[in-house]
Amino acid sequence: MTSFIVKAHLNRRIHPDWLKQGAEVKMLEDDPATCTFCRIIEGKLAARKVFENERVVAFxxxxxxxxxxxxxxxxxxxxxxxxxPEEDASALGAAVSKVCKALVNALEHSALNVVCNQEYAQAVPHVHYHIIPAPKIGSATEEVSYSFSQPPVSLGAVHRMEIEGRDELDDEDATTLVKAIASRM
Incomplete structure (x- = not known):
């Protein structure tokens, strides 16, 4: 995910429907009874569903x-x-792919950001993927807004900022990380 998408999620306004009747929900309270997505799944909150099967819902x-x-x-x-669990992760991955394909076809635009946050920038304490269409940009100089609160930027500026915000992967660090991650698979 680009840093612009992460920044767009930080300090997002909480929609009134995400609040439990009569009480404010703590945003990272891990409680299915107050979880916005659990309430949608149970039919207690309305959602505009685009896909559903026995393990996954998309809206x-x-x-x-x-x-x-x-x-x-x-x-x-x-x-x-x-x-x-692996079974749910597999079903989730298959649904993400299916929804991406449908969204690309529906919008006639193939550029997407597909993101899953874990704690950081996670407003709802329930695993979920965001599928966010990228702006349609005709040229590197066309200006687009990446969120409701950010000024328009050009595609070239976006690429420059993303590149400038990254550091090259250190070989020694990469070796250590590969061993640490692979040993836990």
Missing amino acids: LDIMPIRRGHVLVVPKAHFMRLSDL
Whole structure:
């Protein structure tokens, strides 16, 4: 995910429907009874569903970053992707791919950001993927807005800022990380 998408999620306004009747919900409270997505899955909150099967539901984000912003959510309540059982993760991955294909066809635009946050920038404490259509940009100088609160920037500026915000992967660090991650697979 580009840093612009992460920044667009930080300090997002909470939609009134995301609040439990009569009480404000703590945003990272891991409780299925107060979880916005669990309440949608149970039919206690309305959602504009685009896909559903026995393990996964996908619906339009109620506060989209861009038109077509879809959330793909496992029906099982887990706060962290790293805790999601393999069967649910597999169903979730298949649904993400299916929704991406449908969204690309519906919008006639193939550029997407597909993102899953774990705690950082995660407003709802339930595993979910964001599928966010990228802006349609005709040239590197065409200006687009990446969120409702940011000024327009050109595609070239976006690429420059993304590149400038990254550091080259250190070989020694990469070797250490590969060993640490692979040994836990």
